[in-house]
Amino acid sequence: MLNISPFGIKDKVNTDKYRSFGLFAKKEPSKKLSKLLVITAGSLILLSFLPWTQNIRGSGFVTALDPSTRPQNINSLIDGRVEKWYVREGQYVEKGDTIIFISEIKDNYFDPKLIERTENQLSAKRQSLDFYDEKIDALDTQIDAIEQNRKLKLEQARNYVKQAKLKIAADSIDYEAAILSLEIAERQLNRQQELYEEGLKSLTDLETKRVKQREALAKKISADSKLLSSRNELLNAKISLNSVYNEYTDKLQKARSDQFATQSAYQEARVEVEKMENQLANYQVRVGYYYVRAPQSGYITEAVTTGVGENIKAGDPLITIMPSDITFAVEMYIPPRDMPLMHVGEEVRIIFDGWPSIVFSGWPIISYGTFSGEVVAIDRIISKNGKYRVLVAPAGEEGNWPDALRVGSGANGLALLNNVPIWYEIWRQINGFPPNYYLPEGKEGDSMKADKKK
Known part of the structure; x- marks a missing residue:
């Protein structure tokens, strides 16, 4: 079987009847396989020269663009006792609607007249x-x-x-x-x-x-x-x-x-x-202050203080309200090494949790289920999690984010950078290099301005 001996048995035995002989028989390479390998290698080489969009990934959550429309606690301004509730959780209230009635607990104010x-x-x-x-x-x-x-x-x-x-x-x-x-x-x-x-x-x-x-x-x-x-x-x-x-x-x-x-x-x-x-x-x-009213229109999300007859102190939170008329934004966090690459006005593709999407990070044009965003603010100090916070707002024709979004839901962002060949991006990823540093159109670094002055 191993063809070690100089004496063969091919002339004495019909090898076609036995399958094992066919498995170890010497065969000539197929021409189709050779062509397929050559075509595959050529295709990979050609693909390596296709453009690839560099990006910075960051995860975060949905928030409100205007701080005044973010979830807020309604606090008691005086010491008192809860007497009556006028709302329930999940209820929509207009600005000025009564939420809770508080009575006095200090003897200096007991006199009804x-x-x-x-x-x-x-x-x-x-x-x-x-x-x-x-x-x-x-x-x-x-x-x-x-x-x-x-x-x-x-x-x-x-x-x-x-x-x-x-x-x-x-x-x-x-x-x-x-x-x-x-x-x-x-x-x-x-x-x-x-x-x-x-x-x-x-x-x-x-x-x-x-x-x-x-x-x-x-x-x-x-x-x-x-x-x-x-x-x-x-x-x-x-x-x-x-x-x-x-x-x-x-x-x-x-x-x-x-x-x-x-x-x-x-x-x-x-x-x-x-x-x-x-x-x-x-x-x-x-x-x-006995009647706590809604500072703006929105939805009652959580009652911090519950029950009737419970004593509260000035400054204690009573209830949380979520404003109804808000413009959504995304707070995403990026590592310090990528922070110099971010600029206000940068295009960002957003992927929301719960919305189906097919993402090709290097080819955002053929991605599906992503939403367009624009960087509107970059923090000057690092956050407690060791990353920099970037605030992204809707932008462009695709800036109509889903109406069913809720503040606090998860989101992932792709900040789009330069277009480079695929082979360069593979080489960069293997070596762990950061994306190429660049400046958007209309922005110049301090060194460039200094060179122009000289």
């Missing part, structure tokens, strides 16, 4: 402000009257001082005249005395001169007395002037002190009024 009583207190405080205003006006009038009276009284006292000065001047003249008359009378008396001694004048004439001298002396003493009295009147007038000034100054200062005290009380009352207004506004706003 709290707002009414606070308004009454505020009204009384405002009336006290009016009273303070009237008192300040009355004190202003009083101060004006005191100033006017002081002006008149001071003018009157100054006139008294002027009169006293004029009287002193007149009495001084009378006093000088009296001195002069006395001197004349004394000289006449002395001459009359000499003439009497010589016998030329009678005793009667001498006595007459003595009488006149005594009269002149009396007038001089009277004029001196009047002058002193006038001087005392001047002093009294000055004292009266000072007294009037001091008296009305004291009255004026007291009235101004009362005015300042009233103004201070007015400001304190005004501060209290503003505090009570603020308190009243807080009470009124707090009453509005």
Whole structure:
């Protein structure tokens, strides 16, 4: 069978009757097989030169493009107790619809007439402000009257001082005249005395001169007395002037002190009024927080707080709402080595979980079940999972993503890059090299800009 011996048995045995001889018989290679191998090798060589679209793969999930339309928790703004639910999970609500009613648990707000009583207190405080205003006006009038009276009284006292000065001047003249008359009378008396001694004048004439001298002396003493009295009147007038000034100054200062005290009380009352207004506004706003309403239209997805009579704290989540009017987007994550290849405006093909698709990553044209997207944002910092987050939004004519999408469902993205031959892509994958770095049209790197400047 192995044809080791030089003696064969082909001539002695009919080998065609036995199948085993046919299996080990030497056969000539088939020409068809050779042609097939040559054609296959040529086809592979030709295929290796076909274009292949490089891409970056990233997985993620569906989200909302606008942060305001993403799922949000509705929190309680006050401490309270759940009294009544108005919705159920899965229900559609319009903006402003009541979701839950909360009652008070703090004793500071138990009074059912709290707002009414606070308004009454505020009204009384405002009336006290009016009273303070009237008192300040009355004190202003009083101060004006005191100033006017002081002006008149001071003018009157100054006139008294002027009169006293004029009287002193007149009495001084009378006093000088009296001195002069006395001197004349004394000289006449002395001459009359000499003439009497010589016998030329009678005793009667001498006595007459003595009488006149005594009269002149009396007038001089009277004029001196009047002058002193006038001087005392001047002093009294000055004292009266000072007294009037001091008296009305004291009255004026007291009235101004009362005015300042009233103004201070007015400001304190005004501060209290503003505090009570603020308190009243807080009470009124707090009453509005008893009814938790939908901030926007959407679907109730999950009730975090359940039951009736359960106490809640301010800031605790009550329920989760999913807005209805949203624009979908995909959050996909790419490794740091591929991050420099991503640019805003980059085309991305999206594959959603649950939608049938046939994907040829290198030939996106013949892929089926993928949706068109465009990179709208790339995070500047790395995420906790060690990758960079890329936000992709619908774009192009194929940007009508399925209406049945839900936020949070899985998605895979293919960011399309350069077109290269298949053999180059195989070589790159074998060596573990990243895709070729390139810039989209209309964008230039810093190095290129620097070269142009040079």
